[in-house]
Amino acid sequence: MKKIIIHCGMPKTGTSAIQVQFAQGRKNFLKHGYDYLNTGVDKKAEKGGISSGNGFELARAYMPQSHPSSLAKQRKNITEKTRRAIHNTDCHVIISSEFFSATTRPLLGELAASFSDLGEVNLAFFVREQTTALVSSYIQQIKRRGETKFPDEFSSDFDIQKQSMLLYNSYFTELSFHIDNANILAKPYELAKSNPAGVLGLFLDMIGAKIPLEDLPVDKRVNLSPSPQELRLLIEVNKHEPSKYFSDMVVELSYAAGRSNIYAPQVILPPEVAKKVKTLFHKENEDFFINFAKCNNIYDNEVDNSSYINLRDVTFDATVMVDVFAGVLSRLDKRLEKLEQTII
Template sequence: MKTFFLHIGPYKTGTTALQVFFAQNMHALQARGITYLPLGLIDQARQGKITAGNGAFVARSLLPSGHEMSLANKRKAIFSDLQHKLQSLDTKAALLSSEFFCDVNRTDMTRFKDFLSKAGFQLHILMCVREQASYLESYYIQRVKRHHQTQKPVQYFADAPYKTIEHLHYGSYAENLGKIVGQSNISVCRYPQENIFDTFCNMMGTSLDGLSIPDRQVNVSLSPENLAIMIELNKFKPRQSISDQIVASEVVAQGGKKSEKRTILSPEIRDQIRTYFQAENDKLSDLAFGGAPCFTDKDKEYADLDMIRDALDIQSIIDLFGGLVIAQEDRLSRLENTVRKLIKP
């Protein structure tokens, strides 16, 4: 049987960077016997954009009809296209990637495995895990960036919403996947401790040598200072492009590199999260890492958003809104030039 590599994320584990990497190295991977299936928004991924991977539509078609991202009503057409791609495959392995797969329930994942088996493929799952407190911090920041979140971390995590996120219960999650595909058909790596590009190549039986790594960061988080400002701006329901421009301005101000050394989660919240997930991480340690600790993250300095907001200086405001004004001016200039060309006699 051929191998079907399925990268399931989960979210917040470098998935966008990996999907850009897969798309940009599509031809090189194919020459090595691995076809990154030509599905989804491949061209956008090559440009470094967020796409949720070439498997986004396939994964969404497997989500229940009540899920906000479900494409269950288009499953037949989506799977017909996938089957056609598999029938014409001329390599020993296929690769499909989307973080949406981590939300697919066990019943539908089993059906997907059976579909692949009938097509002559052995399903092999690739997943990356991230220390849950770090994951949840990044997830919270994403909600501020994309979903108009106005609650501060203390308010947001007060009811422990993470308890219902199945794929964060890593040990049980990996164990249940093993019951579907066999534990030997699951490969797990740790983010960000490992070089995800090198590790994923190794998990697929190839190497990073000769492949290109994305030359810029994608889906970057906001700094605590700009996060505090964005929370206030969210009261006005801004477009998502605003947060992207804020991040872009920040990266430029820092000389092109963005690496946050602080955390917006208080020590109390981090300890609460770690205590809750300890047993799950111990189970994953035995399943995937030979008993070695899953995570060795060092605690970062705590950045209290309320204190940061109150202490913002005029230079920080200028750096932020100066970049926004320039970005909007460039955008308006391009629009005006396009209009002139369209109406030019």
């Protein structure tokens, strides 16, 4: 039976990297029986950039009409277009977007039902341990929303009642009530660190795709997190309201220079906050690993106070700062050169 895999990308779980690898390796995946549908909405991913996946339109069609990004009024047409694409391929189908995870569980159920007659529908998710998810949310606010608060200020009003998506067992249990003819696939993103093919390899293992390692595209580093030193720098720079492109440049140059690592945990959450968060989610995580992840509970560990980094205490090494700004200036110079060539 044809599999229809709908990848619901949770925040900071390698979604952009997976989308880039599928978009750039589309022809090769077809040879192995998997069709990352060419919907024409992920051109950025084909060029190695951050996109919202080939399911961008479909996901928005199943968002509540009140959501500013909703395409609910076009739901029927977009669904029919996707159904035709699924019907016309002999391969298993992969559709991905982070917007799927942003919609309601009843609407995800409706989405799954709309394709259930065409094959076996699977809703695929990666999750992150809640303290790292909170840190990732904070870093994303720095990169995309000009956040200038320090971690303790950002997390001071943390309310578990407002974090329903982090209550993984409850989230997937409720979702299961809304889907009759679909499967829920869920794994902890952290397992990607030990997978030879990284996050893409973990995803393929989760959906049961047996593709040789040598046939997989190179693991892409997109939407990375800055190092603690660069986080402190961006907090200061954000006070001057820079464009989003500035933070992207800093992060890309950071990885290229070896100052950050794709899987390195940023231990910038105060230990007392981290302990509180772990305690709040302890039972949820126990049940999630038993009922859905079906693997060892890798979130059941103690907070390591010794590795905590207080961003207020981070100092700026002159050599690193020269390297950062030299890289930024060089990148800006190249952009200016391209602009001049366009004008001429």
